Amino acid sequence: MDILNYRSTELTTLMAERYGKGQWHGEGLFSHLYKEGSLKGLERHETFLANADLAGRIQDDWAFELPQLVREQKEGDTIKALLNYPSGGSSESVFIPMHGHNTLCLSSQVGCARGCTFCRTAKMGLVRNLKAGEIVAQVMHHRFREGREIRNIVFMGMGEPFDNLDEVIRAVDILSHPHGLALLKRHISLSTCGQGEGLEQFGKLIRERPEEAYQTLRIAVSLNAADNEKRSKMMPVNRLWPLEQLKLCLQKLPQSKRKDGLYFEYVLIKGVNDSREDADNFLRFMDGLVCKVNLIPLHGGENTPARDDMDRFHRWIREGGRECRTRKSKGKDILAACGQLAVET
Numbered sequence: 001m002d003i004l005n006y007r008s009t010e011l012t013t014l015m016a017e018r019y020g021k022g023q024w025h026g027e028g029l030f031s032h033l034y035k036e037g038s039l040k041g042l043e044r045h046e047t048f049l050a051n052a053d054l055a056g057r058i059q060d061d062w063a064f065e066l067p068q069l070v071r072e073q074k075e076g077d078t079i080k081a082l083l084n085y086p087s088g089g090s091s092e093s094v095f096i097p098m099h100g101h102n103t104l105c106l107s108s109q110v111g112c113a114r115g116c117t118f119c120r121t122a123k124m125g126l127v128r129n130l131k132a133g134e135i136v137a138q139v140m141h142h143r144f145r146e147g148r149e150i151r152n153i154v155f156m157g158m159g160e161p162f163d164n165l166d167e168v169i170r171a172v173d174i175l176s177h178p179h180g181l182a183l184l185k186r187h188i189s190l191s192t193c194g195q196g197e198g199l200e201q202f203g204k205l206i207r208e209r210p211e212e213a214y215q216t217l218r219i220a221v222s223l224n225a226a227d228n229e230k231r232s233k234m235m236p237v238n239r240l241w242p243l244e245q246l247k248l249c250l251q252k253l254p255q256s257k258r259k260d261g262l263y264f265e266y267v268l269i270k271g272v273n274d275s276r277e278d279a280d281n282f283l284r285f286m287d288g289l290v291c292k293v294n295l296i297p298l299h300g301g302e303n304t305p306a307r308d309d310m311d312r313f314h315r316w317i318r319e320g321g322r323e324c325r326t327r328k329s330k331g332k333d334i335l336a337a338c339g340q341l342a343v344e345t
Protein backbone atom coordinates (compact mmCIF):
# COMPACT_ATOMS: atom_id res chain seq x y z
CA MET A 1 0.00 0.00 0.00
CA ASP A 2 1.41 3.39 -0.91
CA ILE A 3 0.53 5.54 2.06
CA LEU A 4 1.47 8.72 0.16
CA ASN A 5 -1.64 8.33 -2.00
CA TYR A 6 -4.03 8.98 0.86
CA ARG A 7 -5.66 12.15 2.09
CA SER A 8 -5.89 12.64 5.86
CA THR A 9 -9.60 11.71 5.92
CA GLU A 10 -8.88 8.56 3.94
CA LEU A 11 -6.17 7.51 6.39
CA THR A 12 -8.76 7.91 9.15
CA THR A 13 -11.11 5.56 7.28
CA LEU A 14 -8.31 3.04 6.78
CA MET A 15 -7.36 3.25 10.46
CA ALA A 16 -10.95 2.41 11.34
CA GLU A 17 -11.18 -0.49 8.88
CA ARG A 18 -7.85 -2.08 9.73
CA TYR A 19 -7.27 -1.29 13.38
CA GLY A 20 -10.63 -0.15 14.77
CA LYS A 21 -9.25 3.34 15.45
CA GLY A 22 -10.67 6.73 14.49
CA GLN A 23 -9.92 10.29 13.49
CA TRP A 24 -7.46 10.94 16.34
CA HIS A 25 -5.15 8.17 15.13
CA GLY A 26 -5.73 8.88 11.41
CA GLU A 27 -4.78 12.52 11.84
CA GLY A 28 -1.86 11.61 14.11
CA LEU A 29 -0.48 9.25 11.47
CA PHE A 30 -0.89 11.82 8.66
CA SER A 31 0.70 14.56 10.74
CA HIS A 32 3.69 12.39 11.77
CA LEU A 33 4.26 11.22 8.20
CA TYR A 34 4.45 14.74 6.76
CA LYS A 35 6.28 16.35 9.68
CA GLU A 36 8.99 13.65 9.77
CA GLY A 37 8.94 12.45 6.18
CA SER A 38 8.83 8.87 7.37
CA LEU A 39 6.99 6.41 9.61
CA LYS A 40 10.10 6.03 11.80
CA GLY A 41 9.54 7.16 15.36
CA LEU A 42 5.75 6.88 15.08
CA GLU A 43 5.69 5.27 18.54
CA ARG A 44 6.97 8.58 19.95
CA HIS A 45 4.18 10.65 18.37
CA GLU A 46 1.75 11.76 21.09
CA THR A 47 -1.13 9.88 19.44
CA PHE A 48 0.69 6.58 19.67
CA LEU A 49 2.57 7.01 22.99
CA ALA A 50 0.19 4.69 24.81
CA ASN A 51 0.04 2.26 21.91
CA ALA A 52 3.51 1.36 20.70
CA ASP A 53 2.21 -2.00 19.39
CA LEU A 54 -0.16 -0.25 17.02
CA ALA A 55 2.63 2.06 15.81
CA GLY A 56 4.74 -1.04 15.10
CA ARG A 57 1.94 -2.73 13.13
CA ILE A 58 1.43 0.42 11.04
CA GLN A 59 5.16 0.63 10.34
CA ASP A 60 5.13 -3.01 9.18
CA ASP A 61 1.92 -2.78 7.16
CA TRP A 62 2.48 0.56 5.47
CA ALA A 63 6.18 0.65 4.80
CA PHE A 64 6.87 2.90 1.84
CA GLU A 65 9.79 3.60 -0.40
CA LEU A 66 10.69 6.99 -1.82
CA PRO A 67 11.68 6.90 -5.49
CA GLN A 68 15.31 6.16 -6.18
CA LEU A 69 17.47 9.16 -7.03
CA VAL A 70 19.14 8.30 -10.33
CA ARG A 71 21.06 11.55 -10.66
CA GLU A 72 21.11 15.21 -9.79
CA GLN A 73 22.36 17.97 -12.05
CA LYS A 74 23.15 21.45 -10.81
CA GLU A 75 23.42 24.84 -12.41
CA GLY A 76 24.24 27.36 -9.73
CA ASP A 77 21.65 26.77 -7.02
CA THR A 78 19.13 25.14 -9.35
CA ILE A 79 18.97 21.36 -9.00
CA LYS A 80 17.29 18.90 -11.32
CA ALA A 81 16.60 15.46 -9.84
CA LEU A 82 15.82 12.39 -11.91
CA LEU A 83 13.74 9.99 -9.84
CA ASN A 84 12.98 6.37 -10.61
CA TYR A 85 9.67 5.04 -9.24
CA PRO A 86 9.40 1.60 -7.63
CA SER A 87 6.42 0.84 -9.90
CA GLY A 88 8.39 1.80 -13.03
CA GLY A 89 9.24 4.91 -15.04
CA SER A 90 11.20 8.04 -14.20
CA SER A 91 10.41 11.71 -14.00
CA GLU A 92 12.21 14.89 -13.18
CA SER A 93 11.64 17.63 -10.66
CA VAL A 94 13.56 20.86 -10.31
CA PHE A 95 14.40 22.73 -7.12
CA ILE A 96 14.79 26.45 -7.77
CA PRO A 97 15.99 28.66 -4.91
CA MET A 98 14.65 32.20 -5.12
CA HIS A 99 14.90 35.36 -3.05
CA GLY A 100 13.40 34.53 0.32
CA HIS A 101 11.60 31.38 -0.82
CA ASN A 102 12.15 28.27 -2.88
CA THR A 103 10.14 26.77 -5.70
CA LEU A 104 9.82 23.13 -6.65
CA CYS A 105 8.79 22.27 -10.19
CA LEU A 106 6.94 18.93 -10.28
CA SER A 107 6.12 16.40 -12.98
CA SER A 108 2.59 15.04 -13.29
CA GLN A 109 3.24 12.39 -15.95
CA VAL A 110 6.07 10.30 -17.33
CA GLY A 111 6.34 11.90 -20.77
CA CYS A 112 3.43 13.81 -22.29
CA ALA A 113 0.89 13.27 -25.06
CA ARG A 114 0.49 16.89 -26.11
CA GLY A 115 3.31 17.15 -28.64
CA CYS A 116 4.32 20.82 -28.30
CA THR A 117 7.06 21.33 -30.87
CA PHE A 118 9.41 23.33 -28.62
CA CYS A 119 9.29 20.79 -25.78
CA ARG A 120 11.75 18.00 -25.08
CA THR A 121 9.26 15.99 -23.00
CA ALA A 122 6.96 15.83 -26.02
CA LYS A 123 9.53 13.68 -27.83
CA MET A 124 8.96 10.89 -25.29
CA GLY A 125 5.23 10.70 -25.93
CA LEU A 126 3.08 9.74 -22.97
CA VAL A 127 4.46 6.81 -21.01
CA ARG A 128 2.02 6.95 -18.09
CA ASN A 129 0.27 9.16 -15.58
CA LEU A 130 1.88 9.55 -12.18
CA LYS A 131 -0.15 8.56 -9.13
CA ALA A 132 -0.76 11.24 -6.50
CA GLY A 133 1.64 9.41 -4.18
CA GLU A 134 4.39 9.63 -6.80
CA ILE A 135 3.82 13.37 -7.15
CA VAL A 136 3.91 13.77 -3.36
CA ALA A 137 7.06 11.59 -3.28
CA GLN A 138 8.88 14.17 -5.44
CA VAL A 139 8.24 16.74 -2.71
CA MET A 140 9.25 14.26 0.00
CA HIS A 141 12.54 13.60 -1.79
CA HIS A 142 13.52 17.28 -1.89
CA ARG A 143 12.07 18.20 1.51
CA PHE A 144 13.19 15.28 3.66
CA ARG A 145 15.93 13.39 1.86
CA GLU A 146 17.73 16.56 0.81
CA GLY A 147 16.48 18.92 3.56
CA ARG A 148 15.26 21.64 1.17
CA GLU A 149 12.62 24.11 2.35
CA ILE A 150 9.87 24.59 -0.22
CA ARG A 151 7.29 27.34 -0.37
CA ASN A 152 6.06 27.29 -3.95
CA ILE A 153 5.01 24.38 -6.11
CA VAL A 154 4.65 24.67 -9.87
CA PHE A 155 3.35 21.83 -12.02
CA MET A 156 5.58 22.77 -14.93
CA GLY A 157 7.72 19.68 -15.16
CA MET A 158 7.02 16.69 -17.35
CA GLY A 159 3.41 16.22 -18.38
CA GLU A 160 0.18 18.13 -18.79
CA PRO A 161 -1.40 18.30 -15.30
CA PHE A 162 -4.92 18.70 -16.70
CA ASP A 163 -4.53 15.34 -18.49
CA ASN A 164 -4.07 13.78 -15.04
CA LEU A 165 -6.27 16.11 -13.05
CA ASP A 166 -7.70 13.68 -10.48
CA GLU A 167 -4.26 12.59 -9.31
CA VAL A 168 -2.88 16.15 -9.41
CA ILE A 169 -5.77 17.45 -7.28
CA ARG A 170 -5.36 14.55 -4.87
CA ALA A 171 -1.66 15.47 -4.54
CA VAL A 172 -2.61 19.12 -3.96
CA ASP A 173 -5.04 18.05 -1.20
CA ILE A 174 -2.30 16.05 0.52
CA LEU A 175 0.43 18.69 0.15
CA SER A 176 -1.79 21.55 1.35
CA HIS A 177 -3.38 19.81 4.32
CA PRO A 178 -2.80 21.94 7.46
CA HIS A 179 -1.73 18.91 9.54
CA GLY A 180 0.91 17.94 7.00
CA LEU A 181 3.25 19.99 4.84
CA ALA A 182 0.63 22.76 4.86
CA LEU A 183 1.69 24.34 1.57
CA LEU A 184 -0.66 27.18 0.72
CA LYS A 185 -2.86 26.63 -2.31
CA ARG A 186 -2.13 30.16 -3.48
CA HIS A 187 1.51 29.13 -3.68
CA ILE A 188 0.68 26.21 -5.98
CA SER A 189 0.45 26.72 -9.77
CA LEU A 190 -1.08 24.33 -12.26
CA SER A 191 0.38 24.88 -15.69
CA THR A 192 -1.47 23.91 -18.85
CA CYS A 193 -0.96 24.00 -22.59
CA GLY A 194 -4.66 24.91 -22.86
CA GLN A 195 -6.38 21.58 -22.25
CA GLY A 196 -9.99 22.78 -22.44
CA GLU A 197 -11.70 19.66 -21.14
CA GLY A 198 -9.50 19.59 -18.04
CA LEU A 199 -10.10 23.31 -17.43
CA GLU A 200 -13.88 22.68 -17.60
CA GLN A 201 -13.52 19.75 -15.20
CA PHE A 202 -11.47 21.93 -12.86
CA GLY A 203 -14.14 24.67 -12.94
CA LYS A 204 -16.74 22.07 -11.95
CA LEU A 205 -14.55 20.94 -9.07
CA ILE A 206 -14.25 24.52 -7.81
CA ARG A 207 -18.05 24.84 -7.80
CA GLU A 208 -18.71 21.42 -6.29
CA ARG A 209 -16.16 21.56 -3.48
CA PRO A 210 -16.09 25.20 -2.31
CA GLU A 211 -14.66 24.15 1.06
CA GLU A 212 -11.41 23.17 -0.68
CA ALA A 213 -10.85 26.69 -2.09
CA TYR A 214 -9.42 25.41 -5.37
CA GLN A 215 -10.10 28.86 -6.79
CA THR A 216 -6.99 30.02 -4.91
CA LEU A 217 -4.70 27.73 -6.92
CA ARG A 218 -2.88 29.62 -9.65
CA ILE A 219 -3.30 28.73 -13.29
CA ALA A 220 -0.46 29.26 -15.76
CA VAL A 221 -1.33 28.87 -19.43
CA SER A 222 1.51 28.21 -21.83
CA LEU A 223 0.25 30.41 -24.70
CA ASN A 224 3.22 31.23 -26.94
CA ALA A 225 1.11 32.62 -29.79
CA ALA A 226 -2.31 34.26 -29.97
CA ASP A 227 -2.94 33.41 -33.61
CA ASN A 228 -4.66 30.07 -34.26
CA GLU A 229 -2.60 29.08 -37.27
CA LYS A 230 0.69 29.84 -35.59
CA ARG A 231 -0.29 28.35 -32.25
CA SER A 232 -1.60 25.13 -33.82
CA LYS A 233 1.76 24.62 -35.52
CA MET A 234 3.61 24.97 -32.21
CA MET A 235 1.03 23.37 -29.97
CA PRO A 236 -1.25 20.73 -31.52
CA VAL A 237 -3.60 21.09 -28.52
CA ASN A 238 -4.77 24.31 -30.16
CA ARG A 239 -6.50 22.30 -32.90
CA LEU A 240 -8.71 20.71 -30.26
CA TRP A 241 -9.31 23.86 -28.20
CA PRO A 242 -8.57 26.91 -30.37
CA LEU A 243 -7.92 30.28 -28.80
CA GLU A 244 -11.59 31.39 -28.73
CA GLN A 245 -12.58 28.23 -26.90
CA LEU A 246 -9.59 28.38 -24.55
CA LYS A 247 -10.55 31.93 -23.64
CA LEU A 248 -14.13 30.90 -22.87
CA CYS A 249 -12.83 28.12 -20.59
CA LEU A 250 -10.59 30.61 -18.78
CA GLN A 251 -13.33 33.21 -18.44
CA LYS A 252 -15.42 30.67 -16.54
CA LEU A 253 -12.70 30.19 -13.93
CA PRO A 254 -12.59 32.50 -10.88
CA GLN A 255 -8.82 32.70 -11.41
CA SER A 256 -9.38 34.95 -14.45
CA LYS A 257 -11.20 37.49 -12.32
CA ARG A 258 -8.75 38.03 -9.50
CA LYS A 259 -5.25 39.37 -9.15
CA ASP A 260 -2.54 36.71 -9.20
CA GLY A 261 -4.90 33.95 -10.28
CA LEU A 262 -4.00 33.60 -13.95
CA TYR A 263 -0.65 33.79 -15.73
CA PHE A 264 0.28 33.43 -19.36
CA GLU A 265 3.63 31.93 -20.19
CA TYR A 266 5.03 33.13 -23.49
CA VAL A 267 8.24 31.55 -24.77
CA LEU A 268 9.67 34.15 -27.11
CA ILE A 269 11.09 32.57 -30.27
CA LYS A 270 12.97 34.90 -32.56
CA GLY A 271 11.38 35.24 -35.97
CA VAL A 272 8.40 33.08 -34.97
CA ASN A 273 6.25 34.85 -32.36
CA ASP A 274 8.12 38.06 -31.55
CA SER A 275 6.63 40.65 -33.96
CA ARG A 276 4.52 43.70 -33.18
CA GLU A 277 1.55 41.85 -34.68
CA ASP A 278 2.17 38.91 -32.32
CA ALA A 279 2.18 41.28 -29.36
CA ASP A 280 -1.06 42.94 -30.53
CA ASN A 281 -2.76 39.56 -30.98
CA PHE A 282 -1.64 38.59 -27.51
CA LEU A 283 -2.95 41.84 -25.99
CA ARG A 284 -6.30 41.35 -27.74
CA PHE A 285 -6.52 37.78 -26.47
CA MET A 286 -6.08 39.02 -22.88
CA ASP A 287 -8.94 41.53 -23.16
CA GLY A 288 -11.48 40.79 -20.41
CA LEU A 289 -9.12 38.58 -18.39
CA VAL A 290 -7.35 39.60 -15.19
CA CYS A 291 -3.90 38.11 -15.76
CA LYS A 292 -0.15 38.60 -15.84
CA VAL A 293 2.48 37.63 -18.38
CA ASN A 294 5.71 35.71 -17.92
CA LEU A 295 8.01 36.15 -20.87
CA ILE A 296 10.60 33.41 -21.28
CA PRO A 297 13.43 33.36 -23.81
CA LEU A 298 13.70 30.20 -25.91
CA HIS A 299 16.85 28.37 -24.85
CA GLY A 300 19.36 27.34 -27.46
CA GLY A 301 19.33 27.23 -31.24
CA GLU A 302 19.26 29.93 -33.88
CA ASN A 303 15.84 31.23 -32.79
CA THR A 304 17.04 32.21 -29.33
CA PRO A 305 16.05 35.86 -28.86
CA ALA A 306 18.64 38.49 -28.01
CA ARG A 307 18.23 40.73 -24.98
CA ASP A 308 16.90 43.51 -27.25
CA ASP A 309 14.22 41.24 -28.71
CA MET A 310 13.08 40.34 -25.21
CA ASP A 311 13.08 43.97 -24.06
CA ARG A 312 11.08 45.13 -27.10
CA PHE A 313 8.35 42.51 -26.73
CA HIS A 314 8.25 43.12 -22.98
CA ARG A 315 7.75 46.85 -23.61
CA TRP A 316 4.88 46.26 -26.08
CA ILE A 317 3.05 44.10 -23.54
CA ARG A 318 3.51 46.68 -20.79
CA GLU A 319 2.46 49.54 -23.06
CA GLY A 320 -0.68 47.49 -23.75
CA GLY A 321 -1.46 47.76 -20.03
CA ARG A 322 -0.39 44.29 -18.91
CA GLU A 323 1.96 43.37 -16.13
CA CYS A 324 4.86 41.45 -17.62
CA ARG A 325 7.93 39.79 -16.11
CA THR A 326 10.85 38.53 -18.08
CA ARG A 327 11.79 35.31 -16.37
CA LYS A 328 15.41 34.55 -15.84
CA SER A 329 16.41 31.40 -17.61
CA LYS A 330 17.37 29.60 -14.42
CA GLY A 331 18.33 26.07 -15.14
CA LYS A 332 18.67 26.39 -18.87
CA ASP A 333 21.98 24.57 -18.99
CA ILE A 334 20.53 21.52 -17.34
CA LEU A 335 17.41 21.63 -19.50
CA ALA A 336 15.31 22.36 -16.48
CA ALA A 337 13.55 25.33 -17.93
CA CYS A 338 9.87 25.38 -18.80
CA GLY A 339 8.96 22.73 -21.36
CA GLN A 340 12.50 21.43 -21.47
CA LEU A 341 12.38 18.43 -19.19
CA ALA A 342 12.87 14.98 -20.58
CA VAL A 343 14.49 11.86 -19.32
CA GLU A 344 17.71 11.18 -21.15
CA THR A 345 19.09 7.71 -20.80
Ligand code: SF4
Pocket residue numbers: 112113114115116119120121122157158159160192193222339
Ligand atom coordinates in the same frame (compact mmCIF):
# COMPACT_ATOMS: atom_id res chain seq x y z
S1 SF4 B 1 5.07 21.86 -23.08
FE1 SF4 B 1 3.92 20.78 -21.49
S2 SF4 B 1 2.03 20.16 -22.51
FE2 SF4 B 1 3.45 20.66 -24.14
S3 SF4 B 1 4.39 18.69 -24.66
FE3 SF4 B 1 5.71 19.69 -23.14
S4 SF4 B 1 5.08 18.87 -21.17
FE4 SF4 B 1 3.45 18.43 -22.66
